[in-house]
Amino acid sequence: MEEIDRRIVTLLARDGRMSFTDLARETGLSVSAVHQRVRRLEKRGVVRGYAAIIDHDAVGLPLTAFVSIKPIDPAAPDDAPERLAHLAAIEACHSVAGDESYILKVRVASPVALEDLLQQIRASANVSTRTTVVLSTPYEHRPPAVAPDLDAATDTAAGSDGPAA
Amino acid sequence: MEEIDRRIVTLLARDGRMSFTDLARETGLSVSAVHQRVRRLEKRGVVRGYAAIIDHDAVGLPLTAFVSIKPIDPAAPDDAPERLAHLAAIEACHSVAGDESYILKVRVASPVALEDLLQQIRASANVSTRTTVVLSTPYEHRPPAVAPDLDAATDTAAGSDGPAA
DNA sequence: CGTGAAACCGGTTCAAA
DNA sequence: TTTGAACCGGTTTCACG
Numbered sequence: 001m002e003e004i005d006r007r008i009v010t011l012l013a014r015d016g017r018m019s020f021t022d023l024a025r026e027t028g029l030s031v032s033a034v035h036q037r038v039r040r041l042e043k044r045g046v047v048r049g050y051a052a053i054i055d056h057d058a059v060g061l062p063l064t065a066f067v068s069i070k071p072i073d074p075a076a077p078d079d080a081p082e083r084l085a086h087l088a089a090i091e092a093c094h095s096v097a098g099d100e101s102y103i104l105k106v107r108v109a110s111p112v113a114l115e116d117l118l119q120q121i122r123a124s125a126n127v128s129t130r131t132t133v134v135l136s137t138p139y140e141h142r143p144p145a146v147a148p149d150l151d152a153a154t155d156t157a158a159g160s161d162g163p164a165a
Numbered sequence: 166m167e168e169i170d171r172r173i174v175t176l177l178a179r180d181g182r183m184s185f186t187d188l189a190r191e192t193g194l195s196v197s198a199v200h201q202r203v204r205r206l207e208k209r210g211v212v213r214g215y216a217a218i219i220d221h222d223a224v225g226l227p228l229t230a231f232v233s234i235k236p237i238d239p240a241a242p243d244d245a246p247e248r249l250a251h252l253a254a255i256e257a258c259h260s261v262a263g264d265e266s267y268i269l270k271v272r273v274a275s276p277v278a279l280e281d282l283l284q285q286i287r288a289s290a291n292v293s294t295r296t297t298v299v300l301s302t303p304y305e306h307r308p309p310a311v312a313p314d315l316d317a318a319t320d321t322a323a324g325s326d327g328p329a330a
Numbered sequence: 331c332g333t334g335a336a337a338c339c340g341g342t343t344c345a346a347a
Numbered sequence: 348t349t350t351g352a353a354c355c356g357g358t359t360t361c362a363c364g
Contacts, residue, residue: 013219015216016182017215020340029349030349030351037348046219046224047220048218048220050218051177051178051308052174052181052215053212054178056309058211059174066231066268081304092302096231096298097299098297132261132268133261138246138250141216141257142256143216144221145254145272146224147274186358194332196359197333197334197359197360197361200358
């Protein structure tokens with residue numbers, strides 16, 4: 001992957017609805033060239049999709065929390081992610097190093113809803129939970145700082161060097 | 166906020182580039198009615214923006230971690246979020262209840278880059294850090310389960326009437 | 331707040347280099 | 348892989364109910 005693709009990714013991460021016309025202007029390419037590159041990035045999975053960023057407060061889910069989970073029976077097979085996938089309140093599930101096995105990010109309507117969710121988590125995955133409640137969120141969803149050299153992470157075979165843009 | 170707005174929010178959260186034409190079909194409204202509603206949701210701040218979902222591995226940032234921070238001097242004013250905002254590797258900053266004051270979600274290129282970032286965090290905000298490395302991410306960015314009744318939260322983001330523009 | 335139609339602009343495809 | 352042009356579809360605005 002090279003310079004222009006990184007630029008495109010950065011721009012789309014900042015504004016997922018940016019038009020190809022604007023993308024073209026920002027990159028110095030033609031509209032159809034940009035179009036082709038975006039398609040390729042999508043097909044390759046570099047761009048995994050597009051999402052509206054929602055204000056959870058406005059949508060009835062003002063309570064965010066991080067729930068760390070630990071299996072009650074360490075010998076049992078680790079199915080937690082699949083067992084918990086049906087719980088829509090869980091926004092993300094990360095397997096982590098450390099004392100606990102997963103960190104879940106959850107969004108609920110109220111403390112009672114959180115209590116209920118925790119019970120469902122424990123029952124569904126046979127785990128114990130440790131919950132850290134989010135009080136406020138100074139910032140979130142900041143676009144990634146796309147690295148200068150990506151070649152180590154991509155299989156691109158662009159041989160020639162691009163001209164200065 | 167009512168049924169149709171919730172539907173629109175849900176659909177846009179799943180696919181931030183869904184066309185107004187498709188949105189109209191899914192909601193049973195005309196294209197211009199949907200257009201008007203989306204604009205209003207954006208203006209009200211319910212829809213805060215749109216973003217491409219990027220594969221961090223493909224983009225040279227394969228290492229994710231959660232960094233909990235605690236002020237070294239508890240008496241000092243708590244400026245951490247602003248002091249850390251310049252570090253692009255920090256994707257999110259949540260103020261939390263519990264032993265530590267903030268949880269940061271960070272994305273870096275390598276263990277060395279993480280080490281460097283931690284030093285910058287400590288130096289910039291005068292805090293101690295506790296880092297939990299993410300090993301894998303079964304899922305992330307799942308769309309919010311927009312609640313059935315939102316009226317209790319409707320006035321959170323903005324007043325019902327927009328101010329003079 | 332909803333609608334349909336008109337006008338405009340962006341998205342998409344294409345042949346050529 | 349790029350480009351420009353042509354075509355088509357979506358976006359946006361409008362007058363009206």
